[in-house]
Amino acid sequence: MAKTTKKAYKPAENRYQQMKYNRCGRFGLQLPAVSLGLWHNFGGVDKFETGRAIVRRAFDLGVTHFDLANNYGPPPGSAESNFGKILKLDFKAYRDELIISTKAGYLMWPGPYGEWGTRKYLLASLDQSLKRLGLDYVDIFYSHRFDPNTPLDETMSALESAVKQGKAIYAGISNYKPEQTARAADILRKSGAPCLIHQPKYSMFERWVEGGLLDVLEKEGIGCIAFSPLAQGLLTDKYIKGIPKDSRAAKPWGFLKREQITEAVLKKIIALNDIAKHRNQSLAQMSLAWILKDKRITSVLIGASRVEQLEQNIACLDNLSFADEELKQIENILKS
Numbered sequence: 001m002a003k004t005t006k007k008a009y010k011p012a013e014n015r016y017q018q019m020k021y022n023r024c025g026r027f028g029l030q031l032p033a034v035s036l037g038l039w040h041n042f043g044g045v046d047k048f049e050t051g052r053a054i055v056r057r058a059f060d061l062g063v064t065h066f067d068l069a070n071n072y073g074p075p076p077g078s079a080e081s082n083f084g085k086i087l088k089l090d091f092k093a094y095r096d097e098l099i100i101s102t103k104a105g106y107l108m109w110p111g112p113y114g115e116w117g118t119r120k121y122l123l124a125s126l127d128q129s130l131k132r133l134g135l136d137y138v139d140i141f142y143s144h145r146f147d148p149n150t151p152l153d154e155t156m157s158a159l160e161s162a163v164k165q166g167k168a169i170y171a172g173i174s175n176y177k178p179e180q181t182a183r184a185a186d187i188l189r190k191s192g193a194p195c196l197i198h199q200p201k202y203s204m205f206e207r208w209v210e211g212g213l214l215d216v217l218e219k220e221g222i223g224c225i226a227f228s229p230l231a232q233g234l235l236t237d238k239y240i241k242g243i244p245k246d247s248r249a250a251k252p253w254g255f256l257k258r259e260q261i262t263e264a265v266l267k268k269i270i271a272l273n274d275i276a277k278h279r280n281q282s283l284a285q286m287s288l289a290w291i292l293k294d295k296r297i298t299s300v301l302i303g304a305s306r307v308e309q310l311e312q313n314i315a316c317l318d319n320l321s322f323a324d325e326e327l328k329q330i331e332n333i334l335k336s
């Protein structure tokens with residue numbers, strides 16, 4: 001078994017001086033403009049101490065929000081267990097400074113109650129997540145995906161129960177389409193457990209949210225946290241010279257597949273990288289700034305496999321503005 005660092009963690013005293021915090025829709029809750037997700041790099045297959053160092057550094061830099069789901073790993077559940085261990089080792093005294101989220105929706109255990117959106121599954125899964133995390137409550141509990149075979153009222157009633165039982169402070173939804181979002185928002189508002197936030201995939205390479213979702217969120221006063229804002233690492237300079245051995249695309253369990261790195265995609269990455277260079281930013285930084293330029297976005301939810309990536313990405317906050325000409329050039333590249 002790998003050794004656990006014994007050195008006690010003392011967070012940086014200036015941790016709230018460098019991060020930008022945005023209000024989540026019309027809620028009072030603020031989230032850091034850059035949040036950290038534990039989908040990859042925190043599972044049983046990963047090095048525990050690397051993940052622990054990333055979480056420590058994130059908090060030092062003002063990242064107060066950590067995002068999980070029941071199935072993150074691999075194996076499923078192991079990211080929550082590892083994060084629970086990190087909380088116990090390093091963050092016992094800081095629980096009230098943290099916004100921790102988890103989700104249920106994807107396959108977690110066999111049989112008819114192990115995925116999707118029934119009350120049975122969502123509430124059982126939340127109890128399992130709390131156990132793995134070693135927590136009494138999470139800050140946000142999400143329905144991870146819309147279930148076409150369960151009445152939306154039932155799925156939303158599970159979120160409402162979680163909030164009313166004190167197992168979650170806020171309710172959230174992820175991957176819901178605009179019309180599903182409007183219906184969910186209506187049900188939750190009437191239930192007294194209003195929807196705080198929507199978590200959709202959004203990056204320069206994945207822009208479906210621009211086709212109506214962001215308008216619904218603005219109208220409903222719901223926050224938006226954009227996941228995979230770097231398209232799992234494509235929107236960085238890492239694949240320009242080939243596929244590095246330790247990258248997500250090279251790992252057998254990674255969700256980014258080699259086949260996704262086509263000549264056409266690489267051509268766009270190289271052209272975008274040139275614009276980033278002119279802005280004195282890395283492509284990763286420009287890609288995050290490009291999302292944060294829209295005031296309806298509360299936070300970008302990044303992943304990181306090492307501390308240096310996290311540091312580089314948070315420094316996107318040094319330059320969030322774009323000249324019209326730059327936006328036009330980016331648009332032309334994305335449409336090419």
Ligand SMILES: NC(=O)c1ccc[n+]([C@@H]2O[C@H](COP(=O)([O-])OP(=O)(O)OC[C@H]3O[C@@H](n4cnc5c(N)ncnc54)[C@H](OP(=O)(O)O)[C@@H]3O)[C@@H](O)[C@H]2O)c1
Pocket residue numbers: 036037038039040041067068144174175199226227228229230231232233234236237238246247248249284301302303304305306308309310312313
């Ligand atoms: N709600 C949902 O359905 C859903 C789905 C997916 C994700 N999420 C959430 O979103 C979070 C982030 O997703 P993601 O990990 O796909 O986000 P991402 O930020 O698009 O990609 C992160 C990956 O890109 C690479 N990277 C990051 N910064 C870099 C840099 N500066 N230079 C070079 N490479 C860099 C790293 O991969 P390497 O391993 O190659 O270094 C890193 O693990 C997840 O952890 C999860 O919390 C939610």
